[in-house]
Amino acid sequence: MGQSRIAREKNTVNTMVVLYCWAHHYVENGLCPDCESLISYSNARLERCRYGEEKSVCSKCPVHCYKPDRRDEIKLVMRYAGPKMIFHRPCLAIRHLVDSNLF
Numbered sequence: 001m002g003q004s005r006i007a008r009e010k011n012t013v014n015t016m017v018v019l020y021c022w023a024h025h026y027v028e029n030g031l032c033p034d035c036e037s038l039i040s041y042s043n044a045r046l047e048r049c050r051y052g053e054e055k056s057v058c059s060k061c062p063v064h065c066y067k068p069d070r071r072d073e074i075k076l077v078m079r080y081a082g083p084k085m086i087f088h089r090p091c092l093a094i095r096h097l098v099d100s101n102l103f
Contacts (some may be wrong), residue, residue: 005053006046012096013042015079015089023080038077041070059101
C-alpha cells in the first residue's frame, strides 16, 4: 500500500526544502536552522489541514493556512526546487504532478 496523501505531501515539501537549503545556505551537515524551521512549520500545517486525505495541492487550496511570510518562503523554495525534483526524486515529482492535475 502507498503513502497517505499527507505523508506524500510532507515528503515532497521536505525534499524541496532540502534541495533549496543545500544550494543556497551551504551548511556542511544537515540543514540550516531556518530551513529546519520551515520544514517543521509546513509539516505542522499539513498535519492540521482541514481537508485531510482529500486535500488538493497547497497551491490550489482555497484556504491559505500559512502565515504570509512563511508562504513567501515556501513559494521561493518551490520555485527553485520544483523543476529539479524530476532529477532528484522522479517518482515523487511525477506523483506531485498527478496530484496537481498537471499530468
